[in-house]
Amino acid sequence: MSSTQRPLRWGVVGLGWVATDFVAPGIVKSPGSRLTACLGSNPEKTRAFAAKFGVPHQHADLDGLVSDTEVDAVYIALPNAMHHAAVLKAAATGKHILCEKPFAMTTAQAREMVDACRKAGIVLRVAHQIRLDAAVVRAREIVSSGRLGRLAEVSLERASGLGSRVSWRNDFEQSGVIYDVGVHLLDLIQYVTGQRFVEVAAFTHPDRRRKKPDDTMTVLGRLEGDCHALAKATREVGNAGNNLLIEGSEATLVTSPLRFAKEHVITVRDAGGGIEEERFPVSPAYDLQVRALEDDVAGKRSLLPDGEDSQYIVAVTNAVLQSIDERRIVTVTP
Numbered sequence: 135m136s137s138t139q140r141p142l143r144w145g146v147v148g149l150g151w152v153a154t155d156f157v158a159p160g161i162v163k164s165p166g167s168r169l170t171a172c173l174g175s176n177p178e179k180t181r182a183f184a185a186k187f188g189v190p191h192q193h194a195d196l197d198g199l200v201s202d203t204e205v206d207a208v209y210i211a212l213p214n215a216m217h218h219a220a221v222l223k224a225a226a227t228g229k230h231i232l233c234e235k236p237f238a239m240t241t242a243q244a245r246e247m248v249d250a251c252r253k254a255g256i257v258l259r260v261a262h263q264i265r266l267d268a269a270v271v272r273a274r275e276i277v278s279s280g281r282l283g284r285l286a287e288v289s290l291e292r293a294s295g296l297g298s299r300v301s302w303r304n305d306f307e308q309s310g311v312i313y314d315v316g317v318h319l320l321d322l323i324q325y326v327t328g329q330r331f332v333e334v335a336a337f338t339h340p341d342r343r344r345k346k347p348d349d350t351m352t353v354l355g356r357l358e359g360d361c362h363a364l365a366k367a368t369r370e371v372g373n374a375g376n377n378l379l380i381e382g383s384e385a386t387l388v389t390s391p392l393r394f395a396k397e398h399v400i401t402v403r404d405a406g407g408g409i410e411e412e413r414f415p416v417s418p419a420y421d422l423q424v425r426a427l428e429d430d431v432a433g434k435r436s437l438l439p440d441g442e443d444s445q446y447i448v449a450v451t452n453a454v455l456q457s458i459d460e461r462r463i464v465t466v467t468p
């Protein structure tokens with residue numbers, strides 16, 4: 135931030151553990167940001183959050199926060215089904231937006247949200263902060279350099295804790311490991327490979343057809359370059375690899391675990407037997423996410439997904455859900 139540039143003033147909507155433990159501290163730590171307003175699900179939660187982070191403006195409803203003249207950007211961390219209405223309200227008042235994933239529940243909602251932000255001339259980004267990890271960025275660079283050759287297969291897995299479900303997380307239509315973790319994997323596969331999903335097949339446990347939130351998800355997909363993709367997300371295992379594997383005609387890239395580790399390692403094995411390793415400290419992804427939106431508002435394009443990217447991620451997710459329901463391969467319809 136230049137000496138004359140005003141810090142980006144944030145309003146936080148939805149004060150759950152991600153906002154409280156990760157995003158708000160990232161805003162407070164950044165010289166380019168200031169946390170000026172907040173809104174929780176009840177007055178007690180709003181007051182507690184404001185006291186913890188020294189937030190000067192506490193709001194009783196969303197209309198009040200998005201109309202606050204001391205707010206430049208809104209971080210939306212509401213229950214998943216509420217993202218649509220919140221984005222539209224923030225866009226209508228000209229606020230820049232960082233929206234939690236999943237961006238929207240349907241492609242129709244996503245299109246409306248993207249159109250509203252485009253007409254308002256504001257920055258819209260979605261919180262796929264894993265994109266910003268140094269090892270993930272480097273993997274993408276290696277793939278885009280052509281070093282691996284034609285991509286044949288990519289697989290990515292990620293585990294999350296199995297805690298008790300409360301409140302809206304018991305609503306299968308907006309909850310489950312698909313939305314908690316799976317959407318990150320669908321985004322990362324496309325981001326690292328530079329190829330979009332064109333077809334998917336998927337199933338879950340518990341089976342979402344029983345109208346229960348899922349705890350394990352497996353997606354098999356085909357990407358634009360006819361690369362095959364496997365995404366696995368679970369909340370039901372004691373220990374998971376949490377790694378990325380990309381196999382190409384000239385070389386294979388594999389990472390060490392990308393979660394619950396002190397260091398990330400990328401290993402590239404080429405067709406002749408050569409092996410190269412690169413090591414990276416674990417990146418403060420949530421802090422970097424705050425700085426990324428600062429950059430976007432200042433006119434410097436970050437690596438976070440924009441409206442077009444986010445709309446396609448919703449389309450892929452909808453195709454996954456359709457495949458689960460209909461037990462067939464589904465074509466992704468943007």
